[in-house]
Amino acid sequence: MKGRYRIEDCLFCKIINGEIPSDKVYEDEEILAFNDINPAAPVHVLVIPKKHIINVNDLKNEDEALIGRIFAKIPQIAEIKGIKEAGYRVITNCGKDSGQEVMHLHFHIIGGKVLGDKIVG
Numbered sequence: 001m002k003g004r005y006r007i008e009d010c011l012f013c014k015i016i017n018g019e020i021p022s023d024k025v026y027e028d029e030e031i032l033a034f035n036d037i038n039p040a041a042p043v044h045v046l047v048i049p050k051k052h053i054i055n056v057n058d059l060k061n062e063d064e065a066l067i068g069r070i071f072a073k074i075p076q077i078a079e080i081k082g083i084k085e086a087g088y089r090v091i092t093n094c095g096k097d098s099g100q101e102v103m104h105l106h107f108h109i110i111g112g113k114v115l116g117d118k119i120v121g
């Protein structure tokens with residue numbers, strides 16, 4: 001438990017353990033990818049580690065290989081969604097100013113259309 005946030009209340013941990021359904025795109029023993037429930041673009045997938053990590057500020061040296069695996073998997077997930085060649089954006093929010101809503105590390109894969117040239121809205 002960190003602050004007022006309790007892992008047992010974590011939305012994405014509940015998705016990982018099946019308590020809450022998700023529209024899965026890819027899954028293995030360490031990683032889950034599913035369609036975002038409120039897509040910002042025609043393709044909007046969230047890629048998460050099954051390990052509960054809050055955000056990039058919470059990463060430990062021991063997580064290096066896991067993050068490497070996630071990034072190696074992202075183009076494969078983009079290919080599954082048919083946007084690998086056209087291109088896409090990968091975003092992770094971290095903390096209050098970013099507007100991070102779910103306190104479980106996740107990478108947004110966004111594409112399926114020409115994205116605006118602004119990263120900061």
Ligand code: AMP
Binds near residue numbers: 020034036037100
């Ligand atoms: P962030 O603002 O970076 O924390 O992003 C959280 C994302 O989780 C948002 O894009 C939400 O639409 C998405 N989200 C919230 N609940 C669910 C859910 N049950 N299934 C899929 N995506 C969700």
Ligand code: ZN
Binds near residue numbers: 007011013014
């Ligand atoms: Zn979690």
